[in-house]
Amino acid sequence: MRKISLSAGLIAGFIAAAASVGFSPAVFAADAAAHPPKIEWKYEGPFGTYDRAAVRRGLQVYQEVCAVCHSLEYVAFRTLASVGFSEDEIKELASLAPLNDLFAWRSPSFKNLGLKGQDLSEPEMIKLMLQEPRLVRRPVVRVGDKLIIGANLKTLEAEL
Numbered sequence: 547m548r549k550i551s552l553s554a555g556l557i558a559g560f561i562a563a564a565a566s567v568g569f570s571p572a573v574f575a576a577d578a579a580a581h582p583p584k585i586e587w588k589y590e591g592p593f594g595t596y597d598r599a600a601v602r603r604g605l606q607v608y609q610e611v612c613a614v615c616h617s618l619e620y621v622a623f624r625t626l627a628s629v630g631f632s633e634d635e636i637k638e639l640a641s642l643a644p645l646n647d648l649f650a651w652r653s654p655s656f657k658n659l660g661l662k663g664q665d666l667s668e669p670e671m672i673k674l675m676l677q678e679p680r681l682v683r684r685p686v687v688r689v690g691d692k693l694i695i696g697a698n699l700k701t702l703e704a705e706l
Contacts, residue, residue, distance in 0.1 A: 601629045630679030636672050639686065642693040645671055650683040 608618075631639070639648055649671050650656060655678050666674070675681045687694040689705050 598629055598632075605629075630676065631682060633672060633676055636675055636682070639688075639693060640668070640672075642688070642691065643695055647695050648683055648686070649675065650681050653681055653683075655680040 608616075636648075645668050649666075656674075659674070671681075683695050685695075685697060687702065687705075692705065694701055694705055
């Protein structure tokens with residue numbers, strides 16, 4: 547009988563303590579505090595985009611500082627592929643290899659456009675590659691003055 551009254555007393559004490567803390571004005575004081583303003587970031591949401599220049603600067607910082615100790619092992623390529631090339635970079639790559647080889651003709655992105663294959667001029671291809679980075683055939687590997695495009699392992703092994 548003594549155990550039952552002791553445990554009932556402990557339970558009543560816990561309930562009283564919880565009720566006194568639960569109704570304390572100190573608990574509700576945090577609601578009156580100033581909160582930082584809500585900022586709309588352009589990379590939020592399903593249709594968000596990244597600032598290409600900022601991502602390129604971030605990559606440069608990573609290569610010069612962070613890559614010494616840290617890898618990009620767990621970063622998915624699809625998150626970096628959307629950064630794309632600038633117009634000058636595409637023109638430079640086109641000076642090393644034909645633009646037709648650099649353009650991803652069999653890409654789902656190209657098929658979704660509903661355009662006919664080889665009817666595009668070079669300026670049109672460059673414009674499309676700037677708008678949709680997935681239209682650049684990957685990987686693009688530059689070895690000296692030679693450009694290797696596509697995932698042909700034999701060609702890569704021969705050049706490297």
